[in-house]
Amino acid sequence: MIPAAFDYVRAGSAAEAIQLIGQYGDEAKFLAGGHSLVPAMKLRLAQPTVLVDIGRVSDLSYIRDGGDHIAIGALTRHMDVEKSPVLAEHVPLLAHAAGHVGDPQVRHRGTIGGSLAHADPASDLPATTLALGATYVAEGPNGTREIAAADFYQGYFTSALAPDEMLTEIRVPKMGGAGWSFQKFNRRAQDWAIVGVAAWQRGSECGVGLVNMASTPVLASSVAAAIAGGASAADAAEAAAAEADPQADLNASVEYRVHLAKVLTRRALQAAAG
Amino acid sequence: MTMTDDTTGVLGQRLLRREDPALLTGEARYTSDxxxxxxxxxxxxxxxxxxxxxxxxxxxxxxxxxxxxxxxxxxxxxxxxxxxxxxxxxxxxxxxxxxxxxxxxxxxxxxxxxxxxxxxxxxxxxxxxxxxxxxxxxxxEAVIDLEDALSDRVVIHDEIGTNRSYTWDLKIEESEGQVDRAFADAAYSVKARYIQQRLIPAAxxxxxxxxxxxxxxxxxxxxxxxxxxxxxxxxxxxxxxxxxxxxxxxxxxxxxGFGSxxxxxxxxxxxxxxxxxxxxxxxxxxxxxxxxxxTIHGRGQIQDIELAADSDGRLTAVRVRLIGDMGAYLQLVTPGVPLLGAFLYAGVYELPKAYDFSCTSVFTNMTPTDAYRGAGRPEATYAIERAMDTLAAEIGIDPLELRRRNFIPTEAYPYEAMTGLVYDSGDHDRAATLAAEMIDYAGVRARQESQNVPGAAKRLGIGVSTYFEMCGLAPSRVLASLNYGAGGWEAATVRVLPTNKIQVVTGTAPHGQGHETAWSMIVAEKMGVSPDDVDVLHSDTAIAPLGLDTYGSRSLSVGGVAIAMACDKVIDKAKQIAAHQLEANPDDLEFSGGEFRVAGSPDRAMPLAAVAFEAFTAHNLPDGLEPNLEAHTTYDPPNFSWPFGTHMCLVEVDTETGEVDVLKYVAVDDCGNQVNPLIVDGQVHGGVVQGLAQALFEEAVYDADGNLQTSTLAEYLVPAASDVPAIETGHTITPSPTNQLGVKGIGEAGTIASTPAVINAIVDALSGLGVRDVPMPASPNTVWRAINEAQGGQQ
The missing domain is CATH 3.90.1170.50 (Aldehyde oxidase/xanthine dehydrogenase, a/b hammerhead)
Incomplete structure (x- = not known):
C-alpha cells in the first residue's frame, strides 16, 4: 500500500489554497481529512502529483447560526457535525447522519466539505444535504459563488466545482421542527450504505434523499410530489426509485436496490411523520 | 482436575494472558518491525x-x-x-x-x-x-467454475493433461451394496447440495x-x-x-494465522x-x-450429501460426493483438506457401516486453497448438520429431537466409529441439554408460534448444530495411513535453573493463542511453583530445534501433554537427589506443593529449590547421576482428541429486507479439562465469529474471467465487533482418557459449529414461507432472493 510519489504543500488560508491549486493545475488535489483520497492513492487508483493540504485552514471549521440556515465550514470534522448542539436543535437530521459516517476514527479526521466535494453517491452526507435543500459555497480565483446541492452532483465523483475552486461552506436550512429519519442499510456498521434514505417531513411538505441509488445522490422528487398530493407514506414510497438509476454490485442487485429504496423510504417517512 | 496430587490449584484458573501487555502496548515485535x-x-x-x-x-x-x-x-x-x-x-x-x-x-x-x-x-x-x-x-481462457473444471473442457496445466488432481474414496460397508440397499429401504431420505464458498483468512x-x-x-x-x-x-x-x-x-x-x-x-x-x-x-x-x-484461501467445495433414515429417523446410510477447489496449484497441505473432514460426515451420530464418501479435487484459475481454521471439518459439519435439519423437516419432527435420537450414547464411549476411528469420550445429550436451557429452546419454540404468522414482518428462527472436532493432529501412524508427509508428535524440554526458575522449551509455535500463559500454568501445577517462575521458549529453531508447530488444535493436547510428561521426568530425577539427601528410599518420597517429603515422616522434607541447587552444584549427587535438572520428551499421541458440543443460534429475519439479526448465540463446548477457561472462552468467541462470518458475511468473489472482486477489506466483509452478537459460552467437562491432563483441543471448535447453527436458524425462521435452504453468505440480498424464490415472486 505504497502510493506513487507526490509533492506536498500546505495552505494557510483558503485564498492560498486556491492560488496553489491554480499554480499546480490539474494534477493537484486538495487534501482535507484524507479519508477518501488517501486510500485511493494507496491503491494507486489516484495518483496526484501534488497534494495541497488544507487541513490546517482552521477558519473553515465552524458551525454558525445564519438566521434561516446553519452555516458549516467545509473543514468541520464529521464528529463536530455529529456533536453540535446548534445542529441538534436546528438540523438534527444532518447531525444524526454525520454520526453514521464510517467509524469514530474516520469521523474524527474526515470533513464535511471533503465528503461533499468527493461526490461519492454512496456517501451519507451528499444525499442528506440534498434532501435538506442545502446550498454550497465555493471559492475560486474569481471570488465566491453559491451552488444549490441539487445542481452540484454531476456523476460518479464528479461535482460542479471547477478544478481551481474549493468548497468553503455548507448552508443548510433550519428544519423548523420537521420530523425526520435517516435509514442506513448496510452489512457492516462502518461500511457505505447499500441504500440509504434521508428524509424529513412537515405536514405535506417533505424532502427525501437517496444514498447509493445512482451515479449521484438522488433527490426523490416523485415521493415529495406524492406526499404533497396527499399520498400515504406507503403509497408515496412506491415512487422512491423514480429518479434513481442504481447499479448492481457485490452487495445488491439492481432489483434489490430498488426494493430497498422503497422499503427504507416508507420506513423513513413513517418515522418522520410519527 | 484429573491430575496428580501435586496440585497448587493453578490449572483451571482464569489467569490473564502474560502475552497481552506487550501485544497491547506495541512492545511486541513482528517481523516487519x-x-x-x-x-x-x-x-x-x-x-x-x-x-x-x-x-x-x-x-x-x-x-x-x-x-x-x-x-x-x-x-x-x-x-x-x-x-x-x-x-x-x-x-x-x-x-x-x-x-x-x-x-x-x-x-x-x-x-x-x-x-x-x-x-x-x-x-x-x-x-x-x-x-x-x-x-x-x-x-x-480461465477456469473458475468447479464443474467446468471437472469437465476438462479447458485444461489449465498442459503438463498434467487434466484439471483433476485426485479422487479419494472412503467407502465403508458391512457387506457390499449396503449403502445402496439402505437408500432403497429408507423410510426417509434427503439429498442436498451445499456450496462452501471460498474464504480469505485475513489474519x-x-x-x-x-x-x-x-x-x-x-x-x-x-x-x-x-x-x-x-x-x-x-x-x-x-x-x-x-x-x-x-x-x-x-x-x-x-x-x-488461522491456517494461512x-x-x-x-x-x-x-x-x-x-x-x-x-x-x-x-x-x-x-x-x-x-x-x-x-495468501491461501480457505474452503471452496461443492458438497452433495444424502442421508437415509429408518422410520424413527435413525440414520442408516450417508453418501457424500465432494468437488474440492484446489486453486491453481497445490500448496503445502492443499489436497489433504477434504480428507480431514472425510471421516466426519456422520457427525456425532450412530451410523452402521454404510458410508460412502468420495472427493474429486480439481484445479482452477484462482488462488490456491489450503487449511483454514477447521480445515475440512467445518465443511463436513456444515453438510451433516444442514442435512439433519432437512431430514427433520422431511420427517416432521423437531431438529433437536432428531439429533437426540441419533446421538452416540454416552455409555458407548470410548466409541469405535464405523470408520474405525475411536472417539475418546463424549456426552452429547448433556451438551445439547445445557445449550437448550441457556437459549430457552422450548420458550423460543412457543414464541415462534405467536410471532411467525403469515405476513409477519420479522420471523424468529432457532438453529442447532452439534459437532465433533477431530483434532490434536495427530498419531503419526494415522497420518502415515493418510499419506501425510510428516509425523504428529510434539517435543518439550523442561529445565530447572539453579535458582528454581524453570525454562520450558516447546515445539509449538503460538501466534495469538496464549501458549506462554497456558504452558507456564501446566508447569506450575506439575512442579509446585508460581507460573511467574516459568519462562516459555518457542518459535526459534536455534532455541527450540524440535517441533511440529501449531495448527489443527494440536498444541495443548500434544505439545502441552509433552510438557507435562517432561515435568514428570524432571520430578523423577529430582526425587533421586532428594532421597539421597534425605537418606530415604526414592519410592518413599512424595512430591507436592514443590516439596519432597518422606511418607509418614512429614518433618523430613526437601523443597524443589534445594534440589535444583544441589543438581547445579553437583557436590553430592547419587552415584552415576548426571548434574542438572532437565528432561526432554517427544510425545506421539495415541489418538486424535475429540472435543464436541452443541451450539444454538437465535435469529430474527426481516422478511422485507432479508436482513438477519442474530439475537442470541449460545456455545456449549466440551474440550475436556480446561487449563485456562479465559483462553478457552477467547478461542470459542473468535471461532464463533469466524464461522458466523462464513454464514453471513464473507466470500472471496471472482468474476467469470477470474478477477478477484474482493481484493480489499472494503469488499471482503470481515465483521467487526459491532457486527456480531454477544456470545454466551457454556461448558461441559468430559476429560479425555488418552492423556494425563485430560485435555482436548479448542482452537477450531467455534468455527466448526457456528456456521451451520446460523444458517439452520435462518432457514428455520423462513421455513413457514417455504424456504428450504439459503446459500452462504446469507447476505440480505441473498436471503431476500431466497424468500422471493420460495414465494414464486421476482428474484
Missing amino acids: LPIPGALHLAVLRSPYARARILSVDTSAAAAMPGVTAVFSGADLADAWAGPMPCAWPVTEDMKSPTHYPLAVGQANYVGDGVACVLATSATAARDALDAIEVEYEPL MEPRAVAAIPQPFGGDMTLYSATQVPHILKVMTALTLGIPEHQLRVVAPAVGG KLNVYAEELLCVALAKRTGSPVRWTETRSEGNQA
Missing part, C-alpha cells in the same frame, strides 16, 4: 490475468530506476531452486500436481501469481519499479519475511510471520538446497534465495490486497 540494517526490499509483480502465457518479460527499464538493485523474471531464477514449491500431502499415489515455482515460468495461473520481482533499497523504490516491468501476456498481521545471510559462513536466518517455523525450516532447506543445519527460522510475534501461515510461500523462498544470491538481507511485507490474492 525488526530493524535490519542494509536490508533490500522485495516487491513482487503479480499476474493481472487468471490464465495467461508469459511471452516476454522486459526488466531493463525497472532495473535502471533509482534505488533498484536487481529485477528478476521467473526464468531468471530458474537455477535458484533445488526443487519446486512443496506439497507435503500426496493424498493418493496418482495425485497430479503441476510444477510450481515461486515465480511463474511460461504461464501464470491466477490473478496474483508472481511473475517477476524487484530488489531495491527501499520498499517505495521496489514498488515503483514494478510499474516499469514490461510483461507481454497472451491471455488464455490481523499480514505475512512478512526477512532473510539475513551470513555470506562467508553460509548460515541463513529466516524470520517469517509463520505458524510453522520448524516445518518451514525443513522445507526451505529442501527447496533451496541449503544444508538444514545452516538454516535458522524464527517466528517473532505473529499476529494470527501454515505454509511455505513463494515470498519466503524468494527472500532466502535472493539473500543468498546478493549477500544482503532481503525483506518483504505483504500488502492487504496482496494478502487477499496471494
Whole structure:
C-alpha cells in the first residue's frame, strides 16, 4: 500500500489554497481529512502529483447560526457535525447522519466539505444535504459563488466545482421542527450504505434523499410530489426509485436496490411523520 | 482436575494472558518491525490475468530506476531452486500436481501469481519499479467454475493433461451394496447440495519475511510471520538446497494465522534465495490486497450429501460426493483438506457401516486453497448438520429431537466409529441439554408460534448444530495411513535453573493463542511453583530445534501433554537427589506443593529449590547421576482428541429486507479439562465469529474471467465487533482418557459449529414461507432472493 510519489504543500488560508491549486493545475488535489483520497492513492487508483493540504485552514471549521440556515465550514470534522448542539436543535437530521459516517476514527479526521466535494453517491452526507435543500459555497480565483446541492452532483465523483475552486461552506436550512429519519442499510456498521434514505417531513411538505441509488445522490422528487398530493407514506414510497438509476454490485442487485429504496423510504417517512 | 496430587490449584484458573501487555502496548515485535540494517526490499509483480502465457518479460527499464538493485523474471531464477514449491500431502499415489515455482515460468495461473520481482533499497523504490516491468501476456481462457473444471473442457496445466488432481474414496460397508440397499429401504431420505464458498483468512498481521545471510559462513536466518517455523525450516532447506543445519527460522510475534501461515510461500523462498544470491538481507511485507490474492484461501467445495433414515429417523446410510477447489496449484497441505473432514460426515451420530464418501479435487484459475481454521471439518459439519435439519423437516419432527435420537450414547464411549476411528469420550445429550436451557429452546419454540404468522414482518428462527472436532493432529501412524508427509508428535524440554526458575522449551509455535500463559500454568501445577517462575521458549529453531508447530488444535493436547510428561521426568530425577539427601528410599518420597517429603515422616522434607541447587552444584549427587535438572520428551499421541458440543443460534429475519439479526448465540463446548477457561472462552468467541462470518458475511468473489472482486477489506466483509452478537459460552467437562491432563483441543471448535447453527436458524425462521435452504453468505440480498424464490415472486 505504497502510493506513487507526490509533492506536498500546505495552505494557510483558503485564498492560498486556491492560488496553489491554480499554480499546480490539474494534477493537484486538495487534501482535507484524507479519508477518501488517501486510500485511493494507496491503491494507486489516484495518483496526484501534488497534494495541497488544507487541513490546517482552521477558519473553515465552524458551525454558525445564519438566521434561516446553519452555516458549516467545509473543514468541520464529521464528529463536530455529529456533536453540535446548534445542529441538534436546528438540523438534527444532518447531525444524526454525520454520526453514521464510517467509524469514530474516520469521523474524527474526515470533513464535511471533503465528503461533499468527493461526490461519492454512496456517501451519507451528499444525499442528506440534498434532501435538506442545502446550498454550497465555493471559492475560486474569481471570488465566491453559491451552488444549490441539487445542481452540484454531476456523476460518479464528479461535482460542479471547477478544478481551481474549493468548497468553503455548507448552508443548510433550519428544519423548523420537521420530523425526520435517516435509514442506513448496510452489512457492516462502518461500511457505505447499500441504500440509504434521508428524509424529513412537515405536514405535506417533505424532502427525501437517496444514498447509493445512482451515479449521484438522488433527490426523490416523485415521493415529495406524492406526499404533497396527499399520498400515504406507503403509497408515496412506491415512487422512491423514480429518479434513481442504481447499479448492481457485490452487495445488491439492481432489483434489490430498488426494493430497498422503497422499503427504507416508507420506513423513513413513517418515522418522520410519527 | 484429573491430575496428580501435586496440585497448587493453578490449572483451571482464569489467569490473564502474560502475552497481552506487550501485544497491547506495541512492545511486541513482528517481523516487519525488526530493524535490519542494509536490508533490500522485495516487491513482487503479480499476474493481472487468471490464465495467461508469459511471452516476454522486459526488466531493463525497472532495473535502471533509482534505488533498484536487481529485477528478476521467473526464468531468471530458474537455477535458484533445488526443487519446486512443496506439497507435503500426496493424498493418493496418482495425485497430479503441476510444477510450481515461486515465480511463474511460461504461464501464470491466477490473478496474483508472481511473475517477476524487484530488489531495491527501499520498499517505495521496489514498488515503483514494478510499474516499469514490461510483461507481454497472451491471455488464455480461465477456469473458475468447479464443474467446468471437472469437465476438462479447458485444461489449465498442459503438463498434467487434466484439471483433476485426485479422487479419494472412503467407502465403508458391512457387506457390499449396503449403502445402496439402505437408500432403497429408507423410510426417509434427503439429498442436498451445499456450496462452501471460498474464504480469505485475513489474519490481523499480514505475512512478512526477512532473510539475513551470513555470506562467508553460509548460515541463513529466516524470520517469517509463520505458524510453522520448524516445518518451514525443513522445507526451505529442501527447496533451496541449503544444508538444514545452516538454516535458522524464527517466528517473532505473529499476529494470527488461522491456517494461512501454515505454509511455505513463494515470498519466503524468494527472500532466502535472493539473500543468498546478493549477500544482503532481503525483506518483504505483504500488502492487504496482496494478502487477499496471494495468501491461501480457505474452503471452496461443492458438497452433495444424502442421508437415509429408518422410520424413527435413525440414520442408516450417508453418501457424500465432494468437488474440492484446489486453486491453481497445490500448496503445502492443499489436497489433504477434504480428507480431514472425510471421516466426519456422520457427525456425532450412530451410523452402521454404510458410508460412502468420495472427493474429486480439481484445479482452477484462482488462488490456491489450503487449511483454514477447521480445515475440512467445518465443511463436513456444515453438510451433516444442514442435512439433519432437512431430514427433520422431511420427517416432521423437531431438529433437536432428531439429533437426540441419533446421538452416540454416552455409555458407548470410548466409541469405535464405523470408520474405525475411536472417539475418546463424549456426552452429547448433556451438551445439547445445557445449550437448550441457556437459549430457552422450548420458550423460543412457543414464541415462534405467536410471532411467525403469515405476513409477519420479522420471523424468529432457532438453529442447532452439534459437532465433533477431530483434532490434536495427530498419531503419526494415522497420518502415515493418510499419506501425510510428516509425523504428529510434539517435543518439550523442561529445565530447572539453579535458582528454581524453570525454562520450558516447546515445539509449538503460538501466534495469538496464549501458549506462554497456558504452558507456564501446566508447569506450575506439575512442579509446585508460581507460573511467574516459568519462562516459555518457542518459535526459534536455534532455541527450540524440535517441533511440529501449531495448527489443527494440536498444541495443548500434544505439545502441552509433552510438557507435562517432561515435568514428570524432571520430578523423577529430582526425587533421586532428594532421597539421597534425605537418606530415604526414592519410592518413599512424595512430591507436592514443590516439596519432597518422606511418607509418614512429614518433618523430613526437601523443597524443589534445594534440589535444583544441589543438581547445579553437583557436590553430592547419587552415584552415576548426571548434574542438572532437565528432561526432554517427544510425545506421539495415541489418538486424535475429540472435543464436541452443541451450539444454538437465535435469529430474527426481516422478511422485507432479508436482513438477519442474530439475537442470541449460545456455545456449549466440551474440550475436556480446561487449563485456562479465559483462553478457552477467547478461542470459542473468535471461532464463533469466524464461522458466523462464513454464514453471513464473507466470500472471496471472482468474476467469470477470474478477477478477484474482493481484493480489499472494503469488499471482503470481515465483521467487526459491532457486527456480531454477544456470545454466551457454556461448558461441559468430559476429560479425555488418552492423556494425563485430560485435555482436548479448542482452537477450531467455534468455527466448526457456528456456521451451520446460523444458517439452520435462518432457514428455520423462513421455513413457514417455504424456504428450504439459503446459500452462504446469507447476505440480505441473498436471503431476500431466497424468500422471493420460495414465494414464486421476482428474484
